[in-house]
Amino acid sequence: MTAFVVVSVIKVFVVFGAVLGTVLFTIWLERKIVARMQSRYGPNRWGPFGLFTSLADGVKLFFKEQVSPRGIDKAAYVAAPVLALIPAFLAFAVIPFGEHVTLFGQTVTLEVTDLNVGLLWVIAMGSLAVYGVVLAGWASGSKYPLLGGIRSSAQMISYEIALSLSLVPVVVWAGTLSLREIVEAQIGTFGTIGWLPGPVQWIGHLIPKWYVVFQLPAFLLFMAAGVAETNRAPFDLPEAETELVAGYHTEYSGIKFAMFFLAEYVHIITISAVAVIMFLGGWDGPHLPFLPWMWPLMNFMGKTFTLVFLFIWLRATLPRIRYDKLMVLGWKGLIPMALGWLVVSATILTVKDAYFG
């Protein structure tokens, strides 16, 4: 029991630190990649390739004066950034990023906890993020944050539906809500495919059993809704600077602003990690004989950062879309498509179970 508690506490700290470090790295990566896509250098002053720039930014924000405007709702104003940040980190509690490792005779699973409703937990924490944004918009007592907060709540609530619906087919196929079990269901390849003509039967050995193979539409829907859910370009309407200054965090400065900023990037990493777990086989991938515990971790990180790169790439490319179009896309586009795909994939599953057993 004590061992369990100690291990859990250590895991909490390690995951917290790792997520924080990854976020700092992601911020740097984003600035660098967007800069190169715009033919600039990006941060290059602090450390090799400007790698410590986000660290320096963090330190600066930490020590900066916090200006709070008059007419704010004090309690809500202070609570909002915390409410934005905490769920973002909590969502990471159930994300498995590797198999077991054995340290000092203890078998440690590489996640903080394996909840049997892990997916539900991640989605719930994602929904809680709305509160931070709405409260920030309301408490600031100023028009731009209010408009940004309202937009954001409408947008996040709408896209949450599409986001969750696009995950349902995977849950139906996997038959579980535990993220670890969903990953375990995807490990390996299809092997020899019996119903193909003889000479090409071996091709199944090359195709991993990742859900993205059959659930590609769900994956695309999830990514589209995920970009909107994290309020990223091209769906970054809550902070559309041309019309709303900085949206809901206009009136925030110093460490409180840093919390919002951090929360946004933690969400990006969470969405990427969930996409990797649900569709891209989690830590499945190449295993080389040396350092056996490292490969699952590397696979997971590699896939997650590929998706993070996708987020950044989209941001550097696509212009922001109009608000009404965003809502039309969400309610008339993604949600019906997600529902339609759910029906289709459930049918496929039934037929598969009935005829191919």
Next chain:
Amino acid sequence: MAEEERRPNRLSEEAWYPRSKTPLRRTRALTEKKIFAPMKPAIDVMLEIGEGVIASMKGLSLTLRHVFRRPVTIQYPEQRRDPFPRFKGRHVLDRHPDGLEKCIGCELCAGACPADAILVIGAENTPEERYAPGERYAKVYEINYLRCIFCGLCVEACPTEALVMSNAYDFSADSRDKFIFTKEELLVDAPLQIRDSKVVLRAGEEVGEYRVLKEGLARARRQEERRKEHEHTETED
């Protein structure tokens, strides 16, 4: 910077606006046929999605290609781009070949200045203290660079070609009074070579056999030190 070092910061028009190919145009023409009329709304939606996807892909490939291009940024403090030869930068006050100041303290520059940036107070030359040929010289000469708009009217007004503009453009400072350049800062150590009544100076570059310092401030400080040193030795004597 040498010509070969200059980066191409303008892309060809083709790179920015690739000739738009619409691969779905033929499909769209097909849907105009009568048999497809009942399905037209559905087909239209599909085509729209298809076109949207293709357009996004184009955009994504463009940004991805840019990742592998060299950035066009000029790394300013380390890397400088020369201004154009006739760029109007900070002023300098010239000297005659014999070392006397060209400025005769006539205040025409101050009168011509639309921004009221120049202050000139003239004084009489005496045989013992001669600064300029002729009767008068500028006792005080100040240009306030917080006011100056670099129009060059003062240079045109000057009857003796004493006031000329150099190419120096980066002389930012951290306090307002450092922007008021005094005569000591503006005056060159030694006469400039004048070509077509316009000095072509590059920061820190040798002009003829003389050197013009870019940093007026540094020079003023050095002169201050020199003067103090001088006073010091005088009192010792």
